[in-house]
Amino acid sequence: MAERACPRCRCVTFDKVCPLCKTETSSDWTGLIVVLNPDESDLAKELNISFPGRYALKVRK
Incomplete structure (x- = not known):
């Protein structure tokens, strides 16, 4: 699963709905940042x- x-x-x-804001997610995205603090x-x-x-x-979209 992508x-x-x-x-x-x-x-x-991996979900079809965002766990933070409950918006439908997209498979078309680029770049990644990992925020620890x-x-x-x-x-x-x-x-x-935040x-x-x-x-x-x-x-x-």
């Missing part, structure tokens, strides 16, 4: 990421 990404929050998951990450703040996890850099 991983999918949420077009709203960019969370990467969003409170101390400048990149997470720049990308508006929960630890794996995120896509670009998602198409």
